[in-house]
Amino acid sequence: MITEIVLVIVILILCGYLGWKEREARIERAKFINALLAKNAQEMVNLELADKTQIKTEIPKPSEFVPPENLSQEDWEKAIKQ
Numbered sequence: 001m002i003t004e005i006v007l008v009i010v011i012l013i014l015c016g017y018l019g020w021k022e023r024e025a026r027i028e029r030a031k032f033i034n035a036l037l038a039k040n041a042q043e044m045v046n047l048e049l050a051d052k053t054q055i056k057t058e059i060p061k062p063s064e065f066v067p068p069e070n071l072s073q074e075d076w077e078k079a080i081k082q
Contacts, residue, residue: 030051038044068076 031048034044034047034051038047066075071079
């Protein structure tokens with residue numbers, strides 16, 4: 001029982017190490033490709049900066065605006081008083 005737990009822990013550690021090495025290899029491969037594509041040092045810096053830049057897309061939130069013609073008389077009076 002104890003040996004099985006130890007073996008599972010060792011396997012998990014090895015899987016983590018393998019994943020980390022793959023990630024490092026991908027990063028190095030991307031840097032190498034950028035170095036091959038760049039014509040000078042400034043262009044290489046620009047390519048690395050472009051790789052590090054993350055594009056954040058914001059989903060527009062629905063507007064809370066309700067057209068006046070869709071309001072009831074009571075809601076219209078409450079909105080005017082505020």
